[in-house]
Amino acid sequence: MAAVPVIDLGQTEDAAAAEVRAACTSSGFFYVRNHGVPAPLVEEAFAQQRALFGLPLEAKMAMLQDANNRGYTPFREETLDPARQAHGDTKEGFYFGREVPLDSPEASKPLHGPNQWPDPQLLPDYRRVTQQYFDAMTALGMRLLRLLALSLELPPDYFAPMFDAPMLALRPLHYSGEVSDPGAGVFGAGAHSDYGMLTILATDEVPGLQIWLPDGGPEAAADAGAARGEEGVGGRWWDVPPQPGAFVINLGDMLERWTNGRYRSTLHRVINTTGRERYSVAFFFEPNFDCPVEVLPCCTGGVHGPPRYPPTTAGRHLLDKYAATHAGYSAPPAATTV
Template sequence: MDINLSRSEPPFEQVYKNLFLGLKNNTHQHDQVQTTAIESKDLPLVDLARLVGGSEEARESCKREIAKASKEWGFFQVVNHGIPSYILEEMTREQKKVFREPFKKKMSDNCMNMSLSPGTYRWGTPSAKCLTQLSWSEAFHIPLTDISSSKTHHVNNLSSTVTQFATTVSELADKLANILAENLGHKGSSFLKEICLPSTCYLRMNRYPQCPKYSDVFGLMPHTDSDFLTILYQDQVGGLQLVKDGRWIEVKPNPDALIVNIGDLLQAWSNGVYKSVEHRVVANPKVERLSVAYFLCPSYDAIIQSFNDAPLYKKFSFREYRQQVQADVTQLGYKIGLPRFLTCG
């Protein structure tokens, strides 16, 4: 297979040519990507300034809004979140630089100039068995342990910016997680803080290249997040869609907001009170899309269980959950997730 490693774009069409040939020859007629959303909507908007400068009534109102959106949407957006705009803008600039490096260099991770573990750079979907399971995207996965260890190595603009972003967004994630825990009656509980350490959380820088096959593939295939909480900073291109009331809706980008969504672990821990909602990114034929996500994750040995008298989900460790997800992806090409752990399953 002749792949030009000097160009920056991942070789999607060359590597996955058999999947595209199957579509062309009508041998995969079920491979039809439906990306048309019913409508475009604004996510519930929460102004976090009330948590700091507001009255007690304003603070409690803000917390109720966060919990309500987590129950009814599984998604919401926050403004006045405490992350300076210059950090977000610099994050976008540095992302563009690193993703424009030659594909060969990205594969080696050398362009990061950080102490990153092998395999941090990922693209496409190696487990894809059909086009609906192929994600037309590339990403750098950055464990926060790598960010802290990079302080003893050469520090460039990217690593400095990532460090600033990770530090501020992790504080925001802790704050939101504590509010959601309090809403369940766990006021003062240190459970999430004890199991979700900087060493267990990570960032993912995403790029969705222009896609000439946009009607055949997703930018990111439909999924739920396998964590407690995700915080997303995205550009204004759009393309994020989620399921609301059984229908796909398009999320309107907000330049002043960060997007927050509930993950599988928080749905299980809350006994289904908070919703981990299926979402996806549609491919764009004209422009690239950039985003960076922070994932609030526990240690692999952390036990996830609801303290409800009638738990919906079996008790499981994060390690067991990840292993089951990986087994399903390898065998089926897609994730099953929480339904595997239902008590009535």
């Protein structure tokens, strides 16, 4: 049984939105095809990321993750499942965000600022290609927002005002060839749910991504409603294999809060069973920093029950999540972020 459906974005918005609704209330993951992002751009972006990770360690460490969550994260620096991991994830990564000049009023906000780009003498095409890919992911994210709104029977542009100055993060990842050993606490990426609104993931041909679902799979997850599955309790890990030409889309904790648990932010992990290196590029699509995040009226009352989550803001939510998983990263105090 396939855990993750494939949604064709070439069909009508109403038809695609119905399929999005079914995926969001079951596995919380889906693939998209006919998404409008040119295949040559994806291929070129991956070539640039491989070149980036191929730089000498000292060149990467010169771009170490800063207070605004831009820059390099070394192997084992991130621990996504501290309760089960013997050490950090067997991956390295970079964060690139929406470019915000230092002299911009936005630069005073946490998670806003200029990127740390590699030396153009070392990688002359990196910034150009990566920015093109970043822009393509932003456009795809806006298309998906419309489908999410329609799937909730909201106006198609309902979320658009919350994304006029969005928090966007492109995260290239390089997994080492170290074979995972879950029993010994060794993972490519420990089990976690994503933090924000939407993740758009591109992967190479190497498998590794898995999601945790009840024993009956996506249908059982839909029947469980808002009850989030916990690893080791009445479920198992389901593979999400690479699909050439498709992106993997998954929902984050912020969207689960907004929908009162109606839409699922699903536990997932990466394990290495092949001994091969693996590359992926994740794009995290989040609302404006000051955007209020509170349960939508359409997701409360009646069968949905009262709100299960207290109000917060998008920025505060993300800052707290980053501080919990990145070694040495601390979120600014709440008084500076709201």
